[in-house]
């Protein structure tokens with residue numbers, strides 16, 4: 588492959604991307620690009636539209652206008668869902684399944700490589716929780732399990748909505764290690780914060796979303 592040509596094509600590019608509810612704009616139009624090995628921090632206060640933007644980029648909500656390209660190709664919602672790994676506010680686990688079964692289910696759904704399941708659990712500090720159902724795990728433990736899921740998906744684009752929320756200091760360091768490793772492997776990370784939590788210790792560009800409507 589011609590690496591200089593590949594580097595010139597952003598992993599993610601948004602042009603004129605906008606979302607509206609009942610004709611009321613929520614965000615946009617936005618233009619941004621994110622290359623392999625880059626992180627973009629989406630900032631904005633409560634209700635500014637950060638979660639909505641990530642859900643649009645994850646293919647979970649339809650954009651009102653604009654275009655998203657992944658690795659240079661225009662993509663629809665289905666492609667976005669396949670090309671990205673999304674970590675939302677809700678961990679999205681099967682409550683009755685054990686930690687290992689949840690990861691096996693996710694791997695069956697998304698395909699992908701990465702470490703084996705026991706290794707992925709150990710990496711996020713959940714060794715010994717293989718058979719513990721998600722409903723019996725704390726919010727921070729569920730967040731750790733969701734982080735293990737990301738590692739198994741092998742999607743180049745990670746969309747992380749408030750990834751530090753519910754995590755202790757060791758968990759924050761874990762997020763930072765995972766983000767750094769993913770960027771080092773040529774992935775890209777788009778993450779949100781409203782400023783109350785940490786930020787990754789890597790050079791990040793920021794995308795600021797304006798105040799929610801009705802706020803001063």
Ligand SMILES: Nc1ncnc2c1ncn2[C@@H]1O[C@H](COP(=O)(O)OP(=O)(O)OP(=O)(O)O)[C@@H](O)[C@H]1O
Nearest residue numbers: 608613631632633634635636637638639640781799
């Ligand atoms: N399911 C929904 N139905 C209707 N309106 C919604 C829904 N979810 C969010 N909104 C509205 O869309 C706007 C953007 O919300 P969003 O959750 O994207 O903000 P955010 O920046 O992620 O906020 P926070 O920092 O509080 O998580 C807000 O005005 C919110 O009231």
